[in-house]
Amino acid sequence: MKIKLSYWSANILIVIFLLSIWFLSSFGAGILFTEYLDKFQIGGFKVGFWFSQQGSIITFVLIIVLYCFLMNRLDKIYNSEGE
Amino acid sequence: MDLQFLTYLIAGVSFALYIGIALWSKASSTNEFYIAGGGVHPIANGMATAADWMSAASFISMAGIISFMGRDGAVYLMGWTGGYVLLALLLAPYLRKFGKYTVPDFIGERYYSKIARFVAVLCLIFVSFTYIAGQMRGVGIVFSRFLEVDINTGVVVGMVIVFIYAVLGGMKGITYTQVAQYCVLIFAYMVPAIFISILITGNPVPQLGFGSKILNEDIYLLDKLNLVLNDLGFNDYTKSIRSKIDVFCITAALMAGTAGLPHVIVRFFTVPRVRDARTSAGWALMFIAILYTTAPAVSSFSRLNFIDTIHNSEYQTTPQWFKNWENIGLISWSDKNNDGIIQYGPGKALENTKPIFSNQRGENGERVVLNKPSDNNNEIYIDRDIMVLANPEIAALPNWVIALVAAGALAAALSTAAGLLLVISSAISHDLMKKIFRPLINDKQELFYARMSAAIAIAIAGIFGIYPPAFVAQVVAFAFGLAASSIFPVLIMGIFSKRINSVGAISGMVSGLIFTLSYIVFFKFISPELNSPDHWILGISPEGIGVVGMLINFFFAIIISSLTKPPPEEIRTLVNKIRQPS
Numbered sequence A: 001m002k003i004k005l006s007y008w009s010a011n012i013l014i015v016i017f018l019l020s021i022w023f024l025s026s027f028g029a030g031i032l033f034t035e036y037l038d039k040f041q042i043g044g045f046k047v048g049f050w051f052s053q054q055g056s057i058i059t060f061v062l063i064i065v066l067y068c069f070l071m072n073r074l075d076k077i078y079n080s081e082g083e
Numbered sequence B: 001m002d003l004q005f006l007t008y009l010i011a012g013v014s015f016a017l018y019i020g021i022a023l024w025s026k027a028s029s030t031n032e033f034y035i036a037g038g039g040v041h042p043i044a045n046g047m048a049t050a051a052d053w054m055s056a057a058s059f060i061s062m063a064g065i066i067s068f069m070g071r072d073g074a075v076y077l078m079g080w081t082g083g084y085v086l087l088a089l090l091l092a093p094y095l096r097k098f099g100k101y102t103v104p105d106f107i108g109e110r111y112y113s114k115i116a117r118f119v120a121v122l123c124l125i126f127v128s129f130t131y132i133a134g135q136m137r138g139v140g141i142v143f144s145r146f147l148e149v150d151i152n153t154g155v156v157v158g159m160v161i162v163f164i165y166a167v168l169g170g171m172k173g174i175t176y177t178q179v180a181q182y183c184v185l186i187f188a189y190m191v192p193a194i195f196i197s198i199l200i201t202g203n204p205v206p207q208l209g210f211g212s213k214i215l216n217e218d219i220y221l222l223d224k225l226n227l228v229l230n231d232l233g234f235n236d237y238t239k240s241i242r243s244k245i246d247v248f249c250i251t252a253a254l255m256a257g258t259a260g261l262p263h264v265i266v267r268f269f270t271v272p273r274v275r276d277a278r279t280s281a282g283w284a285l286m287f288i289a290i291l292y293t294t295a296p297a298v299s300s301f302s303r304l305n306f307i308d309t310i311h312n313s314e315y316q317t318t319p320q321w322f323k324n325w326e327n328i329g330l331i332s333w334s335d336k337n338n339d340g341i342i343q344y345g346p347g348k349a350l351e352n353t354k355p356i357f358s359n360q361r362g363e364n365g366e367r368v369v370l371n372k373p374s375d376n377n378n379e380i381y382i383d384r385d386i387m388v389l390a391n392p393e394i395a396a397l398p399n400w401v402i403a404l405v406a407a408g409a410l411a412a413a414l415s416t417a418a419g420l421l422l423v424i425s426s427a428i429s430h431d432l433m434k435k436i437f438r439p440l441i442n443d444k445q446e447l448f449y450a451r452m453s454a455a456i457a458i459a460i461a462g463i464f465g466i467y468p469p470a471f472v473a474q475v476v477a478f479a480f481g482l483a484a485s486s487i488f489p490v491l492i493m494g495i496f497s498k499r500i501n502s503v504g505a506i507s508g509m510v511s512g513l514i515f516t517l518s519y520i521v522f523f524k525f526i527s528p529e530l531n532s533p534d535h536w537i538l539g540i541s542p543e544g545i546g547v548v549g550m551l552i553n554f555f556f557a558i559i560i561s562s563l564t565k566p567p568p569e570e571i572r573t574l575v576n577k578i579r580q581p582s
Helices: A002-032 A047-077 B003-024 B030-038 B042-053 B056-098 B103-110 B114-146 B151-201 B221-232 B244-259 B262-270 B274-310 B320-327 B384-394 B399-437 B443-466 B472-496 B502-526 B546-563 B569-579
Strands: B331-333 B357-361 B367-369 B380-382
Touching: A002 A047, A002 B056, A002 B244, A047 B056, A047 B274, B003 B114, B003 B151, B003 B399, B030 B151, B030 B443, B042 B151, B042 B262, B042 B274, B042 B399, B056 B103, B056 B114, B056 B244, B056 B262, B056 B274, B056 B384, B056 B399, B056 B472, B056 B569, B103 B114, B103 B262, B103 B399, B103 B472, B103 B569, B114 B151, B114 B262, B114 B384, B114 B399, B114 B443, B114 B472, B114 B502, B151 B262, B151 B274, B151 B384, B151 B399, B151 B443, B221 B274, B244 B472, B244 B546, B262 B274, B262 B399, B274 B384, B320 B331, B320 B384, B380 B384, B384 B399, B399 B443, B472 B502, B472 B546, B472 B569, B502 B546
Parallel strands: none
Antiparallel strands: B331 B380, B357 B367
C-alpha cells in the first residue's frame, strides 16, 4: 500500500511539473507576457506572437511526449506495467 | 479537366473508400459497437482521434476566422490544442483504466447515482447536437459550392454515407474510416498550403514560410501584412485588440471544453492498455499539430492574397471564384462610390451584417444587395468560412488541388459527425436504456437500440443541416463553454478527489451549466444589444464565461460534498483502482 501511495504522488508531481510548462507557454508566453516578448524578434516572428500562434502548440506536443516517457519510466520503477 | 468533374471524382473515390472500410469492419457486439473491441493500435487511434476531433470548424472555418482576427485568433489555436494536454494528462489514462463504454458510465458509477448519470447524458446530448449542427452546415457549404447541387441534396448524401458506416460499423467502422479520413484531410490541407507558401515566400514549409520574407522583396511576410492592413486603416495583424482577461478566459474555456468533449474521450476507451492511451494521446496531438501550426500560416497568406487580388480591382475583371462565391451568397459587393472598382477596408460593408440579395444585377453585373450600405468605405462583405475553401482559387492553383480541398473538408465534417453520432447513440442505448430504464435487455437488444438511436440521431442532425436553426452558428462556439462548465469539472474531481460525493457532483454540474447557459442566453438571445464589454461581468464575453461556470461547478461540488457524508467505501476503492495503471 505504501508503494502504491508514492506511485500516485510521483504521478501527481509529474503532472504538476508538466502543467506548469503548459501554463507558461500558453497563458504565460502567449497571453500574459506576450507584449514583452514581442520586443524580441526571431526571423519574421515577434516572439510573443509566435508563441501565441505556433510555439505553444509545439510545446504542447513536447509536453505529451515527455509525459509518456516519464510515466512509462515510473511504471517500470514501480513494476506495475499495464498488461 | 474541369473542376466539377474532378471534385466528383475525388470526393466519390474517398466516399467509396469510407464505405468499403465500413463493410470490412462491421461491428457484431456492443463491445465492438461502443469501443471497437478495445483493440485499436495507438497510432491508428491517434489518427482516428485527430480526425474525430478536427471538425469542419478546424478545417474550413478556423484559418478564415484567424485571417480576419489576426493575433486574437490565437485563442482558438491555443485553446483547442491546449485542452488536448489537459485531456492527455488529467483524463485519458484514468478513464481508460476505468474501462467502460461511455462518459456518463464513469460519472454514473463514480458518483453512484442514476441522477448523476442522467444529468451527464443530458449535458452530453446537448453539447454533441450543437456541435453536429455545425458539421452539417460545413457539408452543405462544400456540396453547394463545389458539386453545385442543392444544399439539401448535399446534406442527404452526407447523411447516407454516415448512416452506412456509423450504423453498421459502430465504433469499429468509425475508427478505421477516421484513419482514412485523417489521411485525406491532412493531405488536402497541406497541399494548397505548401503551394501558396512557395508562391508567396519561396519556402516549401508553410510553418516557416509564415516567418519568412516575401519572395523577391526585402520584407517579412508579417511586416508586409501589417503595412498593407495599416494602409487600408486596419489595426496591425500581429497586435491584440481584445482585453487580456477576455482572451485569457476564452482560451481557458476552450481548453476545458475540449478536454470535456465526450466523443474525443471515448476514443481512448478503444486502445488495449493504459500506456497505449497515453501514447495514442501523444500521436493524436502530433497529427493535430501538423494542421494547427499550418493554419495560422494559411490565415496570413490568404489575407494578403485576398487584399492583393480584390482591393482596387475592377469588378468586371475579378477572377471567376469571386463571382462563384457571390452567386451562392457568401460574398457581396456594393459599389458605394459608383466607380466600378472594389474597395476593401475596415468596418462592416452592410447594415445588418449579412447581405440580403435581390434578384437583380447591378450595372457591372454584380448581385444587388437590399441592405442599407453602412457609412464606411468598405464595399466587400465576405463570409469568413470561405477563406480556406477559396484560398486555392485565389492563388490560382490547379483544379485538382481545389477538388482535393473539397474532399478534405468533407472528410473533416463527416469524421467528426460520425464520432458525435456514436456518443449520442451509446449514451441513449447504454446509459439511458440499459443502465436506467431497461436494465434487463441483453447484448443483442442493446446493440439494436444503439443502431436505432444512431439512425434517429442522424435524421435529426440532417434536419439541422437542411433547416439550420438561426441560432446554430452562434451556439456552436458555446458547446465548449457548456462542456467546460458541466462535464469537465466532475470528471477531474472524480479522479483526483475521493471526497466528492454524488450530491456534490450533481449540484456542481447543474449550477455550472445553469450559470453558463443563462449568461449566454441573456447576451445572445434576450438582450443582444447589451452584448458588449461594458456590460459583461468582469469584461468576460459569453465565449469565455464557461471558465466562470467551471469555477462555480468546482466551488459548489466541493462545499456541498464537505457538508454531506463522504462516498461509500467501494467508491474509494474504485478511485484507488483507476489511479493504478495495472
